[in-house]
Amino acid sequence: MYKVVFVLGPPGSGKGTICAQIQENLGYVHLSAGDLLRAEREREGSQFGALIENHIRNGSIVPVEITCSLLEIAMIAREDANGFLIDGFPRNEDNLAGWKRQMGEKVNEQFVLFLSCPVDVCIDRCLHRGQGRTDDNVDSLKKRVDTYNQSTFPIIEHFEKLGMVREVNSERPVNEVYADVVKVFAAANQQ
Numbered sequence: 434m435y436k437v438v439f440v441l442g443p444p445g446s447g448k449g450t451i452c453a454q455i456q457e458n459l460g461y462v463h464l465s466a467g468d469l470l471r472a473e474r475e476r477e478g479s480q481f482g483a484l485i486e487n488h489i490r491n492g493s494i495v496p497v498e499i500t501c502s503l504l505e506i507a508m509i510a511r512e513d514a515n516g517f518l519i520d521g522f523p524r525n526e527d528n529l530a531g532w533k534r535q536m537g538e539k540v541n542e543q544f545v546l547f548l549s550c551p552v553d554v555c556i557d558r559c560l561h562r563g564q565g566r567t568d569d570n571v572d573s574l575k576k577r578v579d580t581y582n583q584s585t586f587p588i589i590e591h592f593e594k595l596g597m598v599r600e601v602n603s604e605r606p607v608n609e610v611y612a613d614v615v616k617v618f619a620a621a622n623q624q
């Protein structure tokens with residue numbers, strides 16, 4: 434069984450930043466669904482490149498069969514991992530249902546790390562991220578935030594009802610956020 438922590442929060446809430454630090458210090462392998470989709474978009478011969486780019490620019494959500502397969506392939510490649518941080522997935526009901534179908538019997542879902550941060554702060558961070566992402570512009574960001582509010586936040590609420598959500602306020606400096614995140618992992622791994 435793969436041990437999995439889902440990491441969710443609005444665009445720019447710091448998911449990638451915090452996951453990189455957990456990977457470095459706690460031995461979990463960081464798998465960003467967005468990064469995997471961007472890599473697939475760039476892969477020569479991919480039949481999904483245009484479809485993925487269209488969804489990314491529009492802040493809409495790629496069909497789960499594509500994303501989930503990329504995640505599973507990445508997990509199989511790192512079967513030695515202590516656990517996986519699945520960053521930015523599941524984002525909607527289609528994602529959740531597809532994940533359960535494909536991975537339900539193969540994973541142990543430890544908890545959901547929810548990085549909460551006001552949307553205006555998140556947008557400002559994305560606009561200054563400087564990574565040249567095709568969706569870090571005002572138009573795409575409006576759509577990404579709408580998708581987050583309409584489709585992803587209800588998934589966090591779903592996990593909340595199951596008692597699985599650990600919320601950390603990520604509006605604060607990275608070192609403060611990370612210190613609280615480490616406490617969450619320590620508590621979860623003591624159980």
Ligand SMILES: Nc1ncnc2c1ncn2[C@@H]1O[C@H](COP(=O)(O)OP(=O)(O)OP(=O)(O)O)[C@@H](O)[C@H]1O
Nearest residue numbers: 443444445446447448449450558562603605606607
């Ligand atoms: N706590 C923080 N305080 C200030 N800036 C931060 C903080 N966390 C992350 N950042 C910066 O904000 C930007 C977005 O961070 P990051 O890429 O980690 O967010 P994300 O949640 O993965 O975003 P996305 O959902 O768009 O992939 C980056 O430039 C990062 O350096």
Ligand SMILES: O=c1ccn([C@@H]2O[C@H](COP(=O)(O)O)[C@@H](O)[C@H]2O)c(=O)[nH]1
Nearest residue numbers: 466467488489492493494495500521522
């Ligand atoms: O599970 C996923 C994850 C991402 N997407 C698409 O990618 C972009 C960027 O995602 P980030 O997490 O911000 O890197 C997102 O807006 C979606 O269009 C997806 O479809 N499914």
Ligand SMILES: [Mg+2]
Nearest residue numbers: 448449465467
């Ligand atoms: Mg990210």
